[in-house]
Amino acid sequence: MEKSYAKQKKMIKLRRNLFILGMLSIALINFLVFWVYVNVDSILMAFQINTRQGVEWTLDNFSRFFKEVKMPEFELGLAIENTLLLYLVGTVIGLPLSFLFAYYLFKKVPLSSAFRVVFFLPSIISAAVLVTLFKYIVAPSGPFNELLSVFTGKEMYIEWVTDELYSMKTILFYVLWTGFGGNIVLLSGAIFRIPEDVLEYAKIDGVGMTRELFSIIVPLVWPTFSTLVICATAGLFSNMGPVLLFTEGQFKTMTLGYFIFDKVSVGQYNYPSAIGLIFTFVGMPIVLFVKWAMDKAFETIEY
Amino acid sequence: MKKSKKIISNVLVLSLLATTALGAVACGGGGKEGVLSIAAFEGGNGGTYAQALADGFKKYHSDIDVDVLCDPTVPESAATALESNSSDVDVYMINGVNIGALCENSEGALENLNDVFTSKPKAAAEEGSKTIEQLIDKNFLPSMKYGGDFADFANNYYAIPTGSNPVGLVLNKTALDNVLGAGNWTAPRTSNELIELCDAVQLADKTVKIDGEDHTVYPMIYAGNAVEYWRYLWYCWQAQYDGADAFHEAQACKIDGEYVQDAYFSLGKEKAMGVLETLITRENDYCHKDSMSNKHTVSQKYFMQGRATMMCTGDWIENETGTEYKPDLMMIKAPILSDVADLIGLTGTAAEKDLALRELVDKIDAGETEDARLTEANFDKLVEARKIVFTLANSQIAVIPSTSVNKDLAKDFLRFMYSKEGFEIFLNSTKGSRLPVADYKPSTSFISSMTVFGKSVYDIAESSPNYIFTNTNDPIRFRAGLEEFLANEEPETAMGKTTNAVSAATYFSTEKGLLSDMWSALMRQVQ
Numbered sequence: 118m119e120k121s122y123a124k125q126k127k128m129i130k131l132r133r134n135l136f137i138l139g140m141l142s143i144a145l146i147n148f149l150v151f152w153v154y155v156n157v158d159s160i161l162m163a164f165q166i167n168t169r170q171g172v173e174w175t176l177d178n179f180s181r182f183f184k185e186v187k188m189p190e191f192e193l194g195l196a197i198e199n200t201l202l203l204y205l206v207g208t209v210i211g212l213p214l215s216f217l218f219a220y221y222l223f224k225k226v227p228l229s230s231a232f233r234v235v236f237f238l239p240s241i242i243s244a245a246v247l248v249t250l251f252k253y254i255v256a257p258s259g260p261f262n263e264l265l266s267v268f269t270g271k272e273m274y275i276e277w278v279t280d281e282l283y284s285m286k287t288i289l290f291y292v293l294w295t296g297f298g299g300n301i302v303l304l305s306g307a308i309f310r311i312p313e314d315v316l317e318y319a320k321i322d323g324v325g326m327t328r329e330l331f332s333i334i335v336p337l338v339w340p341t342f343s344t345l346v347i348c349a350t351a352g353l354f355s356n357m358g359p360v361l362l363f364t365e366g367q368f369k370t371m372t373l374g375y376f377i378f379d380k381v382s383v384g385q386y387n388y389p390s391a392i393g394l395i396f397t398f399v400g401m402p403i404v405l406f407v408k409w410a411m412d413k414a415f416e417t418i419e420y
Numbered sequence: 421m422k423k424s425k426k427i428i429s430n431v432l433v434l435s436l437l438a439t440t441a442l443g444a445v446a447c448g449g450g451g452k453e454g455v456l457s458i459a460a461f462e463g464g465n466g467g468t469y470a471q472a473l474a475d476g477f478k479k480y481h482s483d484i485d486v487d488v489l490c491d492p493t494v495p496e497s498a499a500t501a502l503e504s505n506s507s508d509v510d511v512y513m514i515n516g517v518n519i520g521a522l523c524e525n526s527e528g529a530l531e532n533l534n535d536v537f538t539s540k541p542k543a544a545a546e547e548g549s550k551t552i553e554q555l556i557d558k559n560f561l562p563s564m565k566y567g568g569d570f571a572d573f574a575n576n577y578y579a580i581p582t583g584s585n586p587v588g589l590v591l592n593k594t595a596l597d598n599v600l601g602a603g604n605w606t607a608p609r610t611s612n613e614l615i616e617l618c619d620a621v622q623l624a625d626k627t628v629k630i631d632g633e634d635h636t637v638y639p640m641i642y643a644g645n646a647v648e649y650w651r652y653l654w655y656c657w658q659a660q661y662d663g664a665d666a667f668h669e670a671q672a673c674k675i676d677g678e679y680v681q682d683a684y685f686s687l688g689k690e691k692a693m694g695v696l697e698t699l700i701t702r703e704n705d706y707c708h709k710d711s712m713s714n715k716h717t718v719s720q721k722y723f724m725q726g727r728a729t730m731m732c733t734g735d736w737i738e739n740e741t742g743t744e745y746k747p748d749l750m751m752i753k754a755p756i757l758s759d760v761a762d763l764i765g766l767t768g769t770a771a772e773k774d775l776a777l778r779e780l781v782d783k784i785d786a787g788e789t790e791d792a793r794l795t796e797a798n799f800d801k802l803v804e805a806r807k808i809v810f811t812l813a814n815s816q817i818a819v820i821p822s823t824s825v826n827k828d829l830a831k832d833f834l835r836f837m838y839s840k841e842g843f844e845i846f847l848n849s850t851k852g853s854r855l856p857v858a859d860y861k862p863s864t865s866f867i868s869s870m871t872v873f874g875k876s877v878y879d880i881a882e883s884s885p886n887y888i889f890t891n892t893n894d895p896i897r898f899r900a901g902l903e904e905f906l907a908n909e910e911p912e913t914a915m916g917k918t919t920n921a922v923s924a925a926t927y928f929s930t931e932k933g934l935l936s937d938m939w940s941a942l943m944r945q946v947q
Contacts, residue, residue: 167524167899168945169569177941190907190934257713279644279712280918365645367913384503384521385901 163391178391196371199285203358203372206289207296208349214293215300216342220330222301223308233301240298248362251291252278284368292358300345307341308334312420336415343411350407354396451508451825454483456833459498460490460513464736465583465816465850467491470513472849477836480544484829502529507821510830513582516815520898523566523573530578531820533564536831537577543839550859552838556581557856559887563814567672567893580834583846583853584813586880586887587652587734588754589614593872594747595726599626599637607750609781611657611695612758612774614730618699618706621729628726640699641708641728643716647912649732650700651890652810654692656754659888660805661688661763672894673902673935679946681939685932691759693911693924700916712916717741724749734812735877739851749873753809753880756781760805764798781806809885813856854881900945906934 163179165172185191218236222229239247255261255277265273277287311334319333335342357374364370366379373396377389451457456477460470467490474486495514501507502517503526522529537553540546553561560581566573596605599621608614618639627634642649659667666686669675675683699706708728711719716733720741723731731737737749761773768776780791780799784806790799818837820830836842843860846853852874854862862878870878896902905911907930914922922930 166945169895169947177944181938181941184937188934188937190909190930192908257710274709276713276918282919366908367644367910368917371908380901383901383903384518384525384898388901 159386159390160394162387163394165387167387178388179395181388182392182395192366192369192371193373193376195369196373196376199358199369199371200354200356200373202285202289203292203356204349204353207292207356208346211293211296212300212342212345212349215297216304216335216338218297219301219304219308220334222305224326233305236301237298239295240302244295244359245362247295248291248359252363255287278363279368281369284364285370288358288360288363288370291363295359303341303345304338307338311337315420337418337420339411339415340417343408343414346411347404347408351400351404353403354400355393451510451823453825454829455485455487456511456826456829457487457509458489458511458513458833459494459509460488461494461515462490462492463515464734464740465853466739469583469846469849469853472845473833473837473842476543476841476845477833480836481829481832502526502819502821505529505821505823507823509821510824510826511818511820511833513818515812516817517579517819518892518898519564519566519578520568520893520895523578524568524570524899528573528822531822531824531827531830533577533580533820533831533834536580536834537564539831539835541839541842542832542835543841547839548859552580552835555838555857555859557813557858557887560814560856563889563891563893564817565893568895568899579817579819580838581813581856582816582818582837583850583855584811584816585735585853585877586751586809586811586885587649588656588732588810588880589653589752590723590731590733590737590873591750591752592723592726592729592731592747593750595628595637595729596621598628598726599624599729607752608755609778610756610758610774612770613778614755615695615698617730618704622706630725630727635725635727637726638708638728639706640711640730641714641719641723642700642711642732642912642916643714643719644712644913645714646716646719647910647916649716649734650696650912652732652734653754654696655888655890656808656810657692657695657757658686658688659808660754660757660760661691662686664804664808664886664888667888668891671891671897671904673896673942674894679896679943681935684935685928688757690924690928692757693915693928695757696912697915697924700912701921702916702918707916712913712918735852735874738871738873749871750876751873751880752876753806753883753885756802756805760802764794764802766793804886807884807886809880809887811887811889813887814889814891852877895946896942900942902942906931906938 164174164176166175166177167173182193186193186197189195218232222233242250253259257274257276261277262273262275265275275283277283315333315337316329319329324333355374355377357372357378360366360370360372360375361378366372366375373392377392380386380389456474458470458474470490471488474488478484478486489509494512495516498507498509498512498514499517501509502512502522505526507529517530519530537556538551540548540551541555548555556564561577564577564579564581566576566578568574591607605617605620606613608617621637621639624637626637628637629635655667658670662670666675667688669677670683670686670689673679673681673683698704708714708719708722710722714722717740719728719731720733720737722728723733723737724741724745724747726745726747735751756777758770758774758777761777766773766776776793780794780802783791784803789803790796794802818834820827820834824830837846838855838857840860843855843857844863846855847862847866852862852870854860867875867878890904892898907914907927909922911924911927914927915924
């Protein structure tokens with residue numbers, strides 16, 4: 118009797134384990150194939166070149182990078198500069214602005230509902246469609262130049278996208294404009310979660326709008342804000358921006374993300390892998406530092 | 421309750437394991453036996469040719485089904501599916517694959533097509549006495565093979581050309597008549613004459629009315645997203661000067677079969693780039709001012725509307741450009757690079773030499789075989805130069821993925837495509853695109869139905885052209901990663917942009933320096 122009970126218990130345990138294994142298998146396989154394998158393989162590829170004799174292990178891809186980064190014709194140095202600019206505009210400038218807009222919407226100032234739609238609209242339209250529309254608006258013979266001509270009284274013919282004087286600036290403006298939508302949704306959500314009592318107390322105590330914003334709202338939504346900053350920092354070097362849709366890296370708009378994409382699209386994997394690895398090493402301490410700094414800035418408040 | 425819980429948990433476990441197993445199976449392709457799956461690129465040739473061929477093929481294979489997908493995104497999905505050996509398609513009809521890289525890096529992702537090439541075309545039954553290999557224009561055969569030195573793949577065919585015609589300089593006859601007056605202009609025979617024609621159009625300073633608005637007519641137009649269309653012209657100039665064989669070898673950085681650094685930078689290339697600079701630089705204002713900002717479809721529309729008189733494009737322009745304007749277009753062979761005059765020993769002032777060159781081109785076009793001003797060898801050199809025409813035929817191809825579960829059927833389909841019936845189906849459904857087979861001719865009724873433009877393309881194709889094309893078949897390209905241009909900026913963009921435009925000479929010498937820097941690394945991968 119006892120023996121059969123032990124056997125039954127063993128069977129139940131086995132079935133339980135099988136069930137757990139079955140449930141986890143998809144996630145595990147997904148993790149092993151699309152994370153472990155991909156990352157390990159790309160790290161290995163960084164140390165490989167294809168030769169007549171087959172794969173050769175080498176540091177050539179790394180030395181090629183350090184050589185080419187100094188040569189302006191390859192535009193790798195420019196790509197790093199543009200990538201940092203994208204981060205600067207999207208995160209350092211865009212995120213605080215989004216926060217201000219979110220606060221503005223929260224205060225229900227006139228036309229705030231209309232502005233909510235205006236800010237969020239770019240996020241719900243496909244990027245390809247939006248870029249096409251944007252390019253049409255800023256085309257040399259497009260409405261924006263026509264408007265400028267009306268205001269300035271002389272014919273304006275500026276190639277906003279295909280003149281290297283303006284092309285990167287135009288892309289940065291686009292990134293700033295389209296970045297608001299998603300950030301505002303997340304930050305508005307965080308602000309609207311703040312208990313009304315807290316804000317009412319502050320109001321009774323005579324706290325003004327500026328003080329309310331910086332001394333109450335900022336610390337309370339800081340976890341959301343810092344998550345956005347850390348995520349943007351983690352993707353700093355892989356962010357290619359909308360370069361593919363705008364210029365395909367021409368007119369001095371190359372970014373690191375697009376540089377890697379461009380190489381991979383013509384069947385080169387080893388060199389881009391090395392570049393990716395280099396910037397993982399550069400990016401890791403930056404992300405850790407930003408996370409440390411964000412954690413230090415405000416103490417996390419549970420509510 | 422306990423029983424139902426047990427059933428649910430068992431079902432869940434089984435379904436998860438089944439999904440996992442299915443996922444693994446899908447990695448090897450998920451085609452269905454007896455259902456031929458064809459995925460084709462919908463581009464300038466339109467979107468009906470694959471279905472038309474499939475319908476024709478099915479007539480002789482009533483026991484099978486044929487699934488056709490004709491879509492602009494097929495080339496992208498094909499590249500990913502082929503690289504990962506996960507395609508469930510049996511035949512891809514696309515605009516280029518990297519045969520070398522697929523063979524060497526993707527465990528032979530493509531099916532060997534040697535047996536297709538050595539077989540005869542087949543519709544209801546086998547046709548004719550020639551094999552498909554014998555039927556196809558010899559120019560294209562090497563680029564259908566793996567071009568590297570891995571023994572498993574060497575000398576094997578992995579792709580077969582589909583349909584493509586000459587591409588090159590297209591004149592808008594209607595616009596030229598509007599600007600210069602009918603009979604007051606001739607199709608340019610030399611590059612200097614082309615520049616003179618640009619000057620004449622510019623000097624005329626005419627406009628064309630579109631939707632009630634006047635627009636200046638420019639000599640030329642191009643599109644910023646397709647600057648490579650210019651290569652249909654200036655690559656011909658390079659080949660005219662260096663010779664077609666040297667041009668083809670130069671793409672692999674070779675001279676007489678050996679890798680030579682300077683092969684990439686021939687005198688012909690330098691001179692051809694010089695003329696390109698004259699045409700494209702903003703200073704000369706020959707090109708429509710919106711060119712760099714326009715997409716190719718927009719520039720083609722402008723061209724059809726008569727807002728420019730010349731454009732480098734392909735046989736697809738009438739198909740691709742939906743516009744109410746139906747001008748008479750005319751494709752012409754690339755004018756002879758004026759510097760060729762020195763090469764063939766013509767003497768005198770630049771103007772005299774060019775005049776003589778124009779007369780000689782007229783003579784060659786009229787079928788004459790000699791001229792007192794030239795030695796026989798030099799005359800032949802000019803004849804060869806005049807034959808050079810650019811085409812994309814080597815990249816308009818069909819391939820069978822090695823994961824196909826209907827390989828024999830897929831090969832039969834390719835044999836059908838190379839039958840006379842297949843040729844006609846392709847020709848009719850693409851409105852004029854031809855398989856590279858000289859033995860097959862379009863019917864007289866088809867020829868008489870052609871537009872002025874279609875007829876001009878047909879005439880070039882029928883003039884025994886010596887086709888040139890870009891090729892990435894050598895290991896220096898597909899394995900070592902040597903690109904067509906080394907700097908990030910393409911030459912046409914570098915010379916045609918508004919700010920900080922680069923001269924042809926600067927671009928040429930910069931590229932030379934870059935290749936010199938990377939030469940030893942390239943050689944390490946190919947030798």
